[in-house]
Structures are given as C-alpha cells and as structure tokens.
Amino acid sequence: MTAPAPRPAPDRAGIALGVGAIAPAALCSLTAGALLLAGDQHALAVEIALPGAVFAAGLILSAVPAAALVARRRRRRRDARDAAAHATALAAAVASATQDERENHRRFLARLDHELKNPLTAIRATAVAAQSAPETPAAAWQTIDHQTQKLSGLVRDLRKLAELETRPLERERVDVEALVAEAIEAVAQQHPAARARIGFTVTRVPWPVPQLDADLDLLSLAVDNVLGNAVKYSSSGPIEVRLREEGGWVVLDVADSGRGVPASDLPTVFDELARAQNARDVGGSGIGLTLVATILRRHGGDVSIRSVEASGTVVTLRLPAHT
Amino acid sequence: MSHDERPRILLVDDDEAITGALAAFLGRSGFDVRVAADGRAGLIEVERDVPDLIVCDVLMPHVDGREFVRRVRSRQLWLPIVLLTQVGESWERSAALDEGADDYLNKPFDPHELISRIRAVLRRTAQGVGSLRSAQRLRARDLVLDRTTRRAWLGDTELTLTPKAFTLLEFFLLHPQEVHSRDHLLATLWGFDFASSSRAVDHRIAELRRQLGDGAAEQPLIDTVQGTGYLFTAKVTAA
Numbered sequence: 437m438t439a440p441a442p443r444p445a446p447d448r449a450g451i452a453l454g455v456g457a458i459a460p461a462a463l464c465s466l467t468a469g470a471l472l473l474a475g476d477q478h479a480l481a482v483e484i485a486l487p488g489a490v491f492a493a494g495l496i497l498s499a500v501p502a503a504a505l506v507a508r509r510r511r512r513r514r515d516a517r518d519a520a521a522h523a524t525a526l527a528a529a530v531a532s533a534t535q536d537e538r539e540n541h542r543r544f545l546a547r548l549d550h551e552l553k554n555p556l557t558a559i560r561a562t563a564v565a566a567q568s569a570p571e572t573p574a575a576a577w578q579t580i581d582h583q584t585q586k587l588s589g590l591v592r593d594l595r596k597l598a599e600l601e602t603r604p605l606e607r608e609r610v611d612v613e614a615l616v617a618e619a620i621e622a623v624a625q626q627h628p629a630a631r632a633r634i635g636f637t638v639t640r641v642p643w644p645v646p647q648l649d650a651d652l653d654l655l656s657l658a659v660d661n662v663l664g665n666a667v668k669y670s671s672s673g674p675i676e677v678r679l680r681e682e683g684g685w686v687v688l689d690v691a692d693s694g695r696g697v698p699a700s701d702l703p704t705v706f707d708e709l710a711r712a713q714n715a716r717d718v719g720g721s722g723i724g725l726t727l728v729a730t731i732l733r734r735h736g737g738d739v740s741i742r743s744v745e746a747s748g749t750v751v752t753l754r755l756p757a758h759t
Numbered sequence: 760m761s762h763d764e765r766p767r768i769l770l771v772d773d774d775e776a777i778t779g780a781l782a783a784f785l786g787r788s789g790f791d792v793r794v795a796a797d798g799r800a801g802l803i804e805v806e807r808d809v810p811d812l813i814v815c816d817v818l819m820p821h822v823d824g825r826e827f828v829r830r831v832r833s834r835q836l837w838l839p840i841v842l843l844t845q846v847g848e849s850w851e852r853s854a855a856l857d858e859g860a861d862d863y864l865n866k867p868f869d870p871h872e873l874i875s876r877i878r879a880v881l882r883r884t885a886q887g888v889g890s891l892r893s894a895q896r897l898r899a900r901d902l903v904l905d906r907t908t909r910r911a912w913l914g915d916t917e918l919t920l921t922p923k924a925f926t927l928l929e930f931f932l933l934h935p936q937e938v939h940s941r942d943h944l945l946a947t948l949w950g951f952d953f954a955s956s957s958r959a960v961d962h963r964i965a966e967l968r969r970q971l972g973d974g975a976a977e978q979p980l981i982d983t984v985q986g987t988g989y990l991f992t993a994k995v996t997a998a
Contacts, residue, residue, distance in 0.1 A: 606922055652962060
C-alpha cells in the first residue's frame with residue numbers, strides 16, 4: 437500500500453521573485469502609457485563613456501547565464517530533496533514489508549509450536565506413565581505410534597511446501613476442462629455421497645476456455661484441494677464448479693453452501709498451518725490453501741476466497757490464459 | 760530357514776537412537792544385523808565381511824552416505840544399498856540413485872516400509888536384475904533407454920517424453936516384471952507422496968503408453984494390474 441503524496445509546501449521565495457519580476461514591468465508600462473496619452477514631449481538623453489558602456493554591456497550579458505545558473509542550482513536542490521523523500525518512502529516500504537514478513541514468520545512459529553505441542557505432550561505423558569507401570573500396556577505403544585505419525589505428517593507437509601516454492605515447473609499443454617472433470621470424478625469416487633451435489637458448468641460461447649501451458653500435476657493438486665475442501669466443509673447443499681475465460685484469464689470458481697469461514701479467520705486463510713476456528717472437528721493439515729496459493733502464484737495466477745459463516749464459500753482460481 | 764540363511768544387513772547411521780531401535784526391529788524380522796556408526800566405520804565393516812545388503816544414512820560425519828556408496832562401488836562391490844535420505848527433494852533422490860544406491864527411503868519412515876523395500880531389493884538381486892543398476896543403457900525388446908543423456912528410442916524413433924515420464928520409464932526398466940502400486944510410483948516420480956491423488960501416475964502412464972504405442976500392441980510393455988498398480992512386462996538387459 438502507498439500513502440497519498442503530501443501536498444508540497446507553498447514556495448514563498450518563488451512567489452516573491454515572480455512578483456518582483458512582473459511588478460516593475462507592469463508599473464512602468466502603465467506609467468509609459470499614461471505619459472503617452474498625456475502627450476509628454478520630454479526626451480531623456482544619456483551620455484556614457486565607452487569604458488562604462490562596455491562594462492555595462494558585460495554586466496548585462498553575464499546576467500542572463502548567471503540567472504540560468506541560479507535557476508539550475510535551485511532545480512537541482514529540489515530534485516535532490518525529492519530523491520531523498522522518495523528514498524525515505526522506499527526505505528519505509530521495505531521496512532514495513534520486512535516487518536510484515538517477520539510478523540508472518542512469528543505467526544507461523546506460533547502455529548508450528550501449537551501443532552508440535554499436542555503430540556509431544558501425549559508422547560511424554562504416555563512414556564512417563566509407562567515407566568512407572570509394571571509393564572507397558574499395548575495401548576501406550578499405539579498412542580506413541582499414532583502421535584509420531586502425526587508429527588511425520590506435519591514434517592512431510594512442510595517439506596511439500598518448501599519443495600513447491602523451488603521445484604522447477606514442468607509445463608505442458610493442459611486442457612483445464614478435462615483436468616477439472618477428472619478432479620470432480622476423483623472426489624466423487626472418494627465421497628460417493630457428494631457426487632449428486634456437484635455441478636460443473638463451462639462457458640464455451642463465444643469461445644472455449646483456452647488450453648494452458650502449465651504443470652499438470654501441480655494444477656491437479658490445487659484443484660483437488662479446493663474441491664476437497666468444498667466437499668469436506670459442506671455436508672449438504674449444492675457445490676457449483678464454474679469454469680470460464682474472462683479478460684485473458686482462465687477463471688475457476690468452486691462454490692459451496694457449507695459452514696463458511698468466520699470473518700476473523702479470513703485474512704489468514706492462506707497462511708501455512710492456519711485453520712479456522714470452526715474447522716477443528718474436520719481433519720486437515722492447514723496447508724491445503726497455502727499449497728493452492730503457491731501453485732497459482734508460481735503459474736502467474738492467483739487465488740481469492742469469499743465466504744460467509746454458515747452460508748458458504750466461493751474460492752476463485754485465476755490463471756493467465758497466455759503464458 | 761536355518762540361522763545361516765538369514766540375510767546379513769549392515770546398518771550405517773550415526774544416530775544411536777535410530778540404530779538401536781532399527782537393529783532390534785530388523786533382527787526380529789529375520790535379518791542378521793551389524794551396525795556401523797558412520798561411513799568410515801561402515802567401509803571397515805564392509806572390508807571385514809561383505810554383507811548381503813547395506814542400509815545407510817546420508818548425513819553422517821567423516822564419510823557421508825553418498826561418498827560411502829561411491830567408495831563401495833569403486834571397490835567393484837555391487838551388493839544392494841538402500842539410502843535413508845533426509846531431504847525430500849527429488850533431485851537428491853535421483854542423484855542418490857545415479858550414484859549407485861538401489862533404493863531410498865525418506866526419513867521419517869515407517870519401519871515396515873523399510874522391511875518391504877529390503878525384501879524387494881534382495882529379491883531383485885537374487886534374480887540378477889540388480890546388475891542393471893550399473894548399466895548406462897537399458898534395452899527391453901526394441902526399446903532403448905540411455906540413462907546418461909536421458910533419451911529413449913523405440914526402434915529408430917526417438918521418444919518425446921516429459922521429465923517425469925522418463926523417470927517413470929527408467930524406474931520400470933530398473934524394476935521389470937514386478938508389480939508397483941500407484942502410491943509407490945507416485946513417491947518415485949516426486950521423491951515422496953506429493954499429490955493428493957495418484958492421478959499424476961495415471962497421466963504419466965497414459966503418456967508412456969501413447970509414446971510406446973502400447974494401445975495397439977499385442978503385448979503391451981506396461982500392464983495394468985487391476986486394483987493394484989502397474990507392471991513392466993518385458994525382460995530388460997543392459998545394452
């Protein structure tokens with residue numbers, strides 16, 4: 437975000453100079469006109485010695501470049517002031533971005549801490565209890581195994597994210613309509629009850645949705661995630677999947693009439709490990725939408741979300757049609 | 760099975776918490792296990808007595824896992840090696856395979872998965888397929904694959920393959936006549952279980968079949984094993 441530029445302070449010296457430059461000419465013109473109208477016949481004869489005339493001519497000839505020189509120096513000083521102001525603004529923007537970055541990092545560490553705490557507490561509690569028991573019950577080992585699997589899952593998810601940031605894209609011609617149809621088929625196979633709820637509309641007139649140069653696996657992953665969320669967070673009601681071309685972008689909406697995201701959680705919904713208050717009862721890692729955002733960004737596109745709690749959610753993926 | 764027939768495994772890792780638990784688990788699973796604390800100690804153990812298989816960590820002091828594999832191979836020892844990698848990046852994995860490891864497993868792993876990988880690698884070695892690992896060119900019927908230049912030909916025609924399809928084809932040729940689950944193939948393509956579905960595997964299989972002309976073939980090179988995964992049907996030799 438950029439703040440509006442401050443109004444420059446009025447240039448008092450400039451105004452004084454302007455008045456000083458115009459006033460004598462105007463005054464003398466008026467007086468001369470008045471004298472002419474009054475029929476004044478007086479003539480002014482000036483006698484000047486040649487050395488004096490040469491000296492005066494020299495002064496007059498020098499005055500013009502000297503004035504220009506003064507004007508230039510003033511302009512330079514003003515430019516330097518502007519540049520300094522610009523640099524200050526830039527430094528402020530960088531500092532604010534760095535601060536945002538630090539704030540993001542701090543929030544991420546807090547969430548990571550939260551995710552690690554529970555399994556570690558469970559493991560320690562189980563291990564300590566088992567040490568004082570006459571023999572370790574089988575359930576204790578199961579708890580430890582289960583909790584370490586949870587931790588492994590977390591490590592794996594974070595690795596996925598890190599890999600996604602750096603892995604080279606393997607681009608090929610991708611038919612987005614076919615990709616979305618496959619994703620719908622896959623999610624319907626996983627959740628047969630949801631099949632009848634999913635509707636897919638594609639805008640084909642006046643022109644079809646263009647093919648994209650994209651990483652097929654990554655785009656599938658993004659669409660799978662968004663569709664999976666729609667099914668996960670809406671137990672009933674229709675899910676509308678809408679694909680169209682719009683102003684040089686391929687746009688995909690996935691809309692559901694599910695539980696929605698609370699307004700207070702919407703700003704952080706794309707952050708890694710972030711999970712909305714009302715999503716705690718549904719299994720999930722909190723990295724799905726981060727993956728989606730990263731994939732879209734790496735393709736030059738973006739993702740946005742609109743949601744009203746208890747009403748539903750629409751997630752919109754946009755990809756540039758000509759890459 | 761008599762005691763002598765227990766496969767002998769050398770476990771090389773610098774973390775005692777891991778070697779202690781894993782050695783006990785491998786021992787109970789029917790293997791004869793020795794432990795070395797790093798690559799240097801591992802090389803000494805190999806000199807002393809060559810095991811049937813080595814399980815080796817990558818990040819270790821003195822001689823790390825990669826260097827260890829290189830030095831074992833430079834002694835013309837072709838026994839199977841399973842690497843335990845730390846980072847999930849697929850280029851690290853393929854680099855590990857290029858340097859002569861037979862399989863890899865990402866930490867943290869399920870110990871049962873390690874057992875099944877060890878058994879699969881030992882089975883391949885017993886069938887003599889393990890030697891394919893050192894070959895630069897592989898041939899199956901009229902398909903030739905060059906692992907160094909990463910090019911492949913069917914008869915005189917060069918195939919146009921995406922990098923992932925090539926990786927998959929190379930994996931099939933190194934593990935022929937063996938059923939691979941979609942999940943295992945997915946991990947092979949990506950270095951770990953990357954996608955949320957194994958459709959990514961089906962896409963690459965479809966690409967390979969198109970390029971190999973499998974659709975019209977009487978004996979397709981790649982077979983679908985219903986409900987399980989895929990199988991490369993032809994016999995593979997070093998070319």
